[in-house]
Structures are given as structure tokens and as C-alpha cells.
Amino acid sequence: MRSIAFLLSLVLLGGCASSKNAPDFRTQPSRASAARVSQREPTYKHVVAADHLIASQAGLEMLKKGGNAVDAAVATSFALSVVRPYSCGIGGGGFMLIHLKQHPRIKGLPRTIALDYREVAPSWATPDFFETNPQCRDDPDASTRGAHAVAIPGTVAGLLYALETYGTLPRDVVLAPAIRAAEEGYAVDADYIRATKSPRVTGAPKTPIFDEFRSTYLKQGAMAEGTTLKQPGQAAALRLIARDGVKAFYSGEIAAEIRKILKQGGADVSAAELAAYRPRELAPIVGTYQGKRVFAFPPPSSGGIVLVQTLGMIDARRAEFDSYDYLSSAQTHFLTEAFKHGFADRARFLADPATTEIPTLELTSASNTRELASRIDMNRVQPIESYGSRLPGSESSPKDGGTSHLSVVDSFGNAVACTETINLSFGSLVCVPRFGFVLNDQMDDFTTRRGKPNAFGLRQDDRNLPAPGKQPLSSMCPTILLTEDRDNAPVELVVGGSGGPWIITGTIQVLLDSVTYGLPASKAVAQPRIHHQWKPDTLRIEPEIADSREKVGAKEQTVRAGLEARGQSLKLGKSECVIQAIRRSPSMPGRFEAGSDPRKGGEPAGE
Numbered sequence: 001m002r003s004i005a006f007l008l009s010l011v012l013l014g015g016c017a018s019s020k021n022a023p024d025f026r027t028q029p030s031r032a033s034a035a036r037v038s039q040r041e042p043t044y045k046h047v048v049a050a051d052h053l054i055a056s057q058a059g060l061e062m063l064k065k066g067g068n069a070v071d072a073a074v075a076t077s078f079a080l081s082v083v084r085p086y087s088c089g090i091g092g093g094g095f096m097l098i099h100l101k102q103h104p105r106i107k108g109l110p111r112t113i114a115l116d117y118r119e120v121a122p123s124w125a126t127p128d129f130f131e132t133n134p135q136c137r138d139d140p141d142a143s144t145r146g147a148h149a150v151a152i153p154g155t156v157a158g159l160l161y162a163l164e165t166y167g168t169l170p171r172d173v174v175l176a177p178a179i180r181a182a183e184e185g186y187a188v189d190a191d192y193i194r195a196t197k198s199p200r201v202t203g204a205p206k207t208p209i210f211d212e213f214r215s216t217y218l219k220q221g222a223m224a225e226g227t228t229l230k231q232p233g234q235a236a237a238l239r240l241i242a243r244d245g246v247k248a249f250y251s252g253e254i255a256a257e258i259r260k261i262l263k264q265g266g267a268d269v270s271a272a273e274l275a276a277y278r279p280r281e282l283a284p285i286v287g288t289y290q291g292k293r294v295f296a297f298p299p300p301s302s303g304g305i306v307l308v309q310t311l312g313m314i315d316a317r318r319a320e321f322d323s324y325d326y327l328s329s330a331q332t333h334f335l336t337e338a339f340k341h342g343f344a345d346r347a348r349f350l351a352d353p354a355t356t357e358i359p360t361l362e363l364t365s366a367s368n369t370r371e372l373a374s375r376i377d378m379n380r381v382q383p384i385e386s387y388g389s390r391l392p393g394s395e396s397s398p399k400d401g402g403t404s405h406l407s408v409v410d411s412f413g414n415a416v417a418c419t420e421t422i423n424l425s426f427g428s429l430v431c432v433p434r435f436g437f438v439l440n441d442q443m444d445d446f447t448t449r450r451g452k453p454n455a456f457g458l459r460q461d462d463r464n465l466p467a468p469g470k471q472p473l474s475s476m477c478p479t480i481l482l483t484e485d486r487d488n489a490p491v492e493l494v495v496g497g498s499g500g501p502w503i504i505t506g507t508i509q510v511l512l513d514s515v516t517y518g519l520p521a522s523k524a525v526a527q528p529r530i531h532h533q534w535k536p537d538t539l540r541i542e543p544e545i546a547d548s549r550e551k552v553g554a555k556e557q558t559v560r561a562g563l564e565a566r567g568q569s570l571k572l573g574k575s576e577c578v579i580q581a582i583r584r585s586p587s588m589p590g591r592f593e594a595g596s597d598p599r600k601g602g603e604p605a606g607e
């Protein structure tokens with residue numbers, strides 16, 4: 001069977017097994033086979049999976065000191081600002097999903113908190129700004145590069161709020177590993193060099209606003225794999241944050257330098273609006289999948305809604321879905337059609353919930369996902385405009401390296417799934433003088449030009465037009481699953497990723513790989529993947545899936561042929577998302593497996 005041989009080659013270590021003794025994932029989705037494979041997977045009592053080993057180790061250092069998952073997540077995130085400066089950082093924003101089971105000061109647990117510290121639009125950002133402002137209207141890069149790309153950062157406020165409210169360790173202890181990495185430096189890796197080679201980065205105009213970026217992060221074109229990158233400026237910023245907390249960033253010296261460089265680029269941000277930034281706590285979306293509780297991130301994330309909808313569509317046709325071979329054309333077609341429904345809803349309904357009424361409950365309800373599932377035709381695709389929920393309101397209308405996800409579990413039963421972003425690689429390419437960190441280009445996640453796609457090819461509704469203080473819609477999708485559908489069930493899976501809209505489809509596939517197909521975490525994150533975001537109407541698929549062979553009755557064909565026969569339009573290429581997952585070991589009680597996606601070279605750290 002194609003599915004069996006395929007899984008074998010990817011799952012079993014050492015490549016010594018043959019398809020004869022392969023686990024049949026079609027008929028035994030998770031139990032015996034998963035336990036067998038998991039015996040060879042390292043397990044941990046507490047662990048951090050980030051997309052850089054130094055960052056994972058920063059989190060582990062906190063866990064070893066007796067800190068909890070929030071302490072570890074905050075330390076990991078500050079370290080990522082230094083070691084993945086093109087993916088996230090103190091000039092960006094993020095979402096932290098915290099599942100708290102045990103805490104020395106907090107009663108009434110378990111509780112799950114969706115902490116939103118996404119950037120907000122500055123006061124100059126009116127809905128038609130990018131279409132009418134003389135400096136921006138003829139510059140297609142205005143929302144991705146330079147001062148007008150920059151939204152007010154939320155990461156420092158969010159991380160320190162998380163630490164003070166839900167962490168246990170002091171600020172200076174948690175920031176220490178990041179300061180160390182910035183001062184001592186580290187050897188840049190292949191992924192860093194890949195980020196420096198993007199045409200958006202190499203093609204940045206030779207204007208003074210990009211000077212600091214070019215000298216710090218590109219070494220004026222001399223940066224090579226293995227070069228030691230020290231960041232004394234970022235170390236100074238982190239030291240100030242460790243000493244003075246939030247005010248160091250939002251009203252002290254750092255704030256003054258942020259305002260100065262933005263003004264140099266023509267964007268006025270007042271001291272008052274910087275100082276007014278606050279993170280917010282939101283209620284997570286609560287769903288179920290295969291009888292397990294799912295906690296997902298609510299709007300302004302679109303990820304949580306699309307994830308819960310997709311899982312709902314699968315559960316609605318459970319027996320049929322389970323009968324499809326793993327990564328067969330039938331399973332891939334079903335998932336693709338489900339993604340199209342979810343992304344059509346993303347485009348039509350979703351935006352900042354503070355400014356727009358979002359029908360979250362209706363979109364994610366079992367009755368709605370059943371209805372969407374009933375419209376998946378296993379023989380053919382549908383007219384593109386017909387996808388999505390039939391709710392009132394539905395009639396309206398580059399590669400991302402700028403995001404990073406980390407997953408943490410501690411030995412107290414707590415878990416954190418945290419995704420942070422500066423949007424595209426190296427964000428706006430504007431660095432803050434003296435402090436050296438990169439500012440985001442999150443303005444491009446708004447609908448900056450009506451009817452036009454953003455840098456990820458996403459078409460979005462007018463609900464997502466910019467406005468002062470508003471947050472742009474996001475695809476970030478930090479997710480936590482419990483072993484059963486009850487609040488105090490143990491954590492089974494902590495997952496999320498980076499890669500713009502690919503985050504959502506990648507997170508869903510790794511969740512399916514881990515929970516439905518029983519793959520250990522390190523294998524689940526490495527599996528080949530597919531992606532469809534409704535528009536453009538293209539199924540992006542890794543060649544390992546498209547070129548594999550399957551049997552349909554007496555006939556043998558490629559998966560590609562099976563998909564094309566149903567009307568899918570394929571484009572082969574590498575998956576553009578990077579996933580970090582932690583899964584409860586099915587064979588080692590109380591221990592966890594961890595996987596950092598090999599696509600970015602990260603590694604987990606645990607004990």
C-alpha cells in the first residue's frame with residue numbers, strides 16, 4: 001500500500017523496516033504503531049521546542065531553575081529576538097496561549113488564557129492611507145518596507161505581562177540568556193543566510209533609514225554562514241528592559257529612538273500612543289476533535305477559527321475520513337476542500353474583534369462545520385466563490401520568514417504555545433538606532449489596498465482595513481490539545497508554527513499527524529505538507545506527496561493524478577511553514593516528545 005510504505009520511510013528510524021511489518025495507519029490510527037515508534041523518540045519531563053537551539057536552551061534554563069512554562073516561554077522569546085532577528089523580536093508582536101494547571105499564587109485552575117500582544121496601527125493609519133498618501137500610493141512596498149510598514153510593537157508589553165501575571169521568576173533572570181546571546185554573539189546559520197538573500201532584503205533602497213539594518217544584520221553584504229553576530233545595541237535594550245520593565249521600551253530611551261527613526265521615514269508616532277500600548281487577555285476558542293478538547297486562538301488570529309472549522313469538518317465525516325489512506329489523493333482532496341471553506345471565511349468575516357463583530361461561535365459551531373463538510377464533494381472541486389459559511393454577511397467581499405513559534409511544557413502540567421512575528425523576514429528592514437533591533441512590517445497584514453492581495457497573496461475584506469489603534473488580521477495559530485474533552489484533562493499536544501497563511505494548514509496537518517495518525521513529534525513536524533488558502537486557487541504540495549503512488553481499485557496512479565482528476569490545480573514546491581510541536585508520549589507516562597521543524601534547523605531542549 002502506498003500509504004504504508006510512505007509512512008515507513010518517514011517514520012521508522014534507521015530505515016531498516018520493510019512495508020510488510022509497517023503499521024497500518026489507515027486501520028489503526030494511533031495505538032500499537034505509535035507506541036512502537038515512540039519507544040525510539042527521546043522524551044522529557046519538561047521541554048521547549050523553538051526554531052533555534054539557543055532559544056530552546058534559554059527556556060530550559062528557566063525550567064531547571066524551577067520556573068514554569070510561562071517563565072520558559074518568555075526567556076525563549078527574548079532569546080529568539082536575538083538569534084532569529086529576522087523572524088520575531090522586541091520590535092514585533094505575538095499571541096501566547098497559556099494553559100495553567102498549577103501555579104503557586106493562582107487559585108481556580110486549570111485556566112487557559114489567550115494573551116494578545118499583536119501590534120496596533122499608529123494614529124496616521126486611516127483606512128485609505130496606502131491608497132491616497134502621496135508617499136505611499138505609488139510605492140507597492142510601502143506597507144512592507146520602511147517607516148509606514150511599522151505598527152506599534154507589542155512583544156515587550158506582552159512578554160512582561162505574561163511573566164508578571166503568570167510566571168514565577170524575576171525579570172532579570174528570565175532576560176539573562178537573551179542578553180548573553182546578544183553580548184557574546186552566536187554563529188549565524190544557513191537559515192539566517194537564506195533570509196538575507198530574499199529579493200526584498202537585497203533590493204532595499206540605499207536610503208539612510210535602512211543603513212543600520214544593513215550594517216548590523218547584513219554586515220554590508222559580508223555576512224556568511226558561521227559569522228559571529230554580536231548585537232551590543234539589542235543587549236543594551238534588553239538590559240534596560242530587565243532593569244526598568246515595560247516603561248523602558250514604551251516611554252524611555254528606547255521609545256524616543258523608535259519615534260526618531262520612524263519620523264525620519266515620514267511616519268509620526270506620538271509618545272502618548274506608544275506609551276498607551278497594552279496587551280489584552282482574550283477567551284480562547286474551545287473546540288473538540290476526536291473527543292479531545294482543543295484550545296485555539298481567537299481573532300485577531302484567523303488561525304484558531306480555521307483550525308477548529310477544519311477539525312470539525314473532519315469529525316463530521318469521521319468514518320469516511322478514517323477510511324482514506326494517509327496522504328492519499330482522497331485524504332489530500334478532503335483536506336484541501338476543508339481549507340478552502342476555512343480560508344474563504346477568513347477572507348470574508350475576520351478582522352480585529354475590537355472594531356468588527358466576528359461571528360466566532362457561529363463559524364465554529366458543529367452545525368456550521370457539518371454543513372461545510374456536507375458540501376465537500378469527493379469527486380470534484382466547487383466553483384471558487386461557493387466556498388465558505390453561509391452566514392449573514394458572507395456576501396461582502398513572499399515567503400514569510402518573519403514569524404517564529406515556540407512550544408513549552410513544564411512538569412507542573414502547564415503548557416504554552418506562543419507565536420510571534422515581525423511579519424516578513426527582517427520586518428520593515430528598519431532598525432532602531434543605538435538599540436539595533438528590527439521593527440515589524442505588520443501594516444501589510446491589513447487590507448492596505450482594497451481588492452488587492454497582501455504579500456502572502458491573501459485577499460482580505462474591508463473589515464480588515466487599517467484604522468488607528470486597530471490590529472491587523474493574523475494567521476498565527478498557537479494551539480493546545482488536552483487528552484480528553486474536559487478542562488482538567490492533561491495536555492496532549494502543544495503546537496503552532498510560522499509561515500503566514502501556511503501556519504494554519506501546517507499546524508492542522510501536524511495536529512492530524514500527531515493525534516490521528518500517531519506520529520511522534522519529531523516525525524510529525526518533518527512530514528511533507530500541502531497548502532491551500534482559497535485564493536489563489538492553487539494547491540501547493542510537496543513533491544514527496546504529489547509523486548507518490550497509490551492504488552485505487554485495480555488501478556495505480558500518482559497522488560497528483562488523483563488530485564488533478566478531481567479538478568485541483570497543483571503547484572509543487574517546498575512547504576513554507578515551520579512547526580514546533582510537543583506531544584505527550586503514548587508509551588512513557590508523564591513524559592513528552594518534542595519536535596522542531598527541520599525546515600528551519602531548530603532543536604528542542606529538555607530533560
Ligand code: GLY
Pocket residue numbers: 403421422423424442445473474475476500501
Ligand atoms: N504576520 C503574519 C501573521 O500574523 O499572520
